[in-house]
Amino acid sequence: MAAVAEGSPAAAPEVSAAAAAAAAAAKEAEYQTGVQKLVDLLSKLNPAAKEFFPSSAVASSPSKKGLSADAPVFDYYFVGGGNGGGKDAGAGADQQRRRRNGYNNQGRRRMNERARDAEREDSIRRTVYVSDIDHTVTEERLADIFATCGQIVDCRICGDPHSVLRFAFIEFADEEGARAAFNLGGTMFGFYPVRVLPSKTAIFPVNPKFLPRTEDEKEMVIRTVYCTNIDKKVTQLDVKNFFEELCGEVSCLKLLGDNVHSTRIAFVEFVHAECAITALNCSGMVLGTLPVRVSPSKTPVKPRLNRSASN
Template sequence: MAAVAEGSASAAAKEVEYQAGVQKLVDLLSKLNPAAKEFVPSSAAASSPPKKALSADAPVFDYHSIGGGNGGAKDSAIGAGFYAGNQHRRRGNVYINQGRRRSNDRSRRAEREDSIRRTVYVSELDHTVTEERLADIFATCGQVVDCRICGDPHSVLRFAFIEFSDEEGAKTALNLGGTIFGFYPVRVLPSKTAILPVNPKFLPRTEDEKEMVMRTVYCTNIDKMVTQLAVKTFFEELCGEVSRLRLLGDNVHSTRIAFVEFVHAEGAIMSLNCSGMILGTLPVRVSPSKTPVKPRVNRVGSN
């Protein structure tokens, strides 16, 4: 029995010694850096891709701070500040761009609302009423900038939008409600929409284009038999030298339109007084243009 007890004590002592050795080895290995050069095989080091340089916006992390030393904490704070600074600059640029977009949106919304206030809605038009005739009638209320009849041309329930150069003209036009145009009395109400928004890609973008717009007028109700040279001659005799002109038309509409650019802004201003004058066989309507004449258009002088 004594021999058995002595053997058990010896085995327990060896187990304790073994466990202590294992723990010592674990503690030793835990202090080693597996990424150290001496632990990386030469073949793996040769095949690994080169490290990429950090970009200016990349966050900076400090590995010294893992140990909790003062130096590590200081470097970590600097890295955090650098990262936060870059984040702040990025957010600042986003805020600036968003502010510009909101400002542009407000400006476009204000222009659209102004156009709506200058526009009236005319309903219950019969098929005998033309845009030219309708514009002539409402011109007694103020200068008509644009007139657009919508709906089935063969229907007796067509409607139209008429835009004036100012709000006073639109308010005066409301008094024409109940007037018989063709065979039916029409209704005239304040419009809830503008006639047609101008495509943004055609709007002036540079200072030169804005200056061109100041020298340009938009003409409608031009007789289809009138040539480009005749339009040029008409405006030059009354208003001054024309630098560029574009005459447009199609097989659907009975009249044509034109964009006329003058050498001087005074010519464009004077041309507004030509609205209602006969060009060919029809009274032309002239209003300020919202877009410049495209440079690709040939110079005037050809038909």
């Protein structure tokens, strides 16, 4: 077969295809070289360097590092700081700050709760439960008797004063006093021997702001009784009439209640201390549809802006 002539038309397509392939290879090599240079350049950049700031940081402090609000800003963000650059990175940082603050607040709350629980447990270990208390025994008398065991922090008698079912909680300054108090179990106080057991609860403290501070307020406390288990249908005027008919003139009365508890409480201040003592005998009497419980008050009636019985 005769060879195709070098200048023949059949050789032209082969030459053009080879030239195109060579050009494409050259462009690919040039592209790869450019990509490699870009990779080398970017690998030398430090996203955590001081000269890089997220756009949100530049907007909030345009003068920092000499940058103005109009200066171009790289959209790089600190390593591990968000889901990307720019505004997204700033939003991620805000979320992290809020999450971190939330964790800190939860941690503080948990620490406070643990501290309160530990304090309550310590108070329970220092408290004894006394039952079968005779109605003739007062809180002052009971505290004087148990003071022989150790320093007393608080003493509360609860229950109907006419019944032997009265009981008390006595908190000591230390556990040694509480342990010594167990030795008084079986002792005759009045007409009945009392029982002394470890307490399962702590005495709820009285707010110091409400305790009497002056001699005048102490005298008010002597004339005041604390009433519980009051029927919600009973009005303040009903409570006033109830105690005035049975005990004497009321000088100030405060009826309290809310939507959570099924009954109400009241502080009743009388004109004379003898009336308050008589009012203690009203415990167990029915006011409305419920028997009220009356005990000595540890605080004066608040507020003291109006001394009339209608307030």
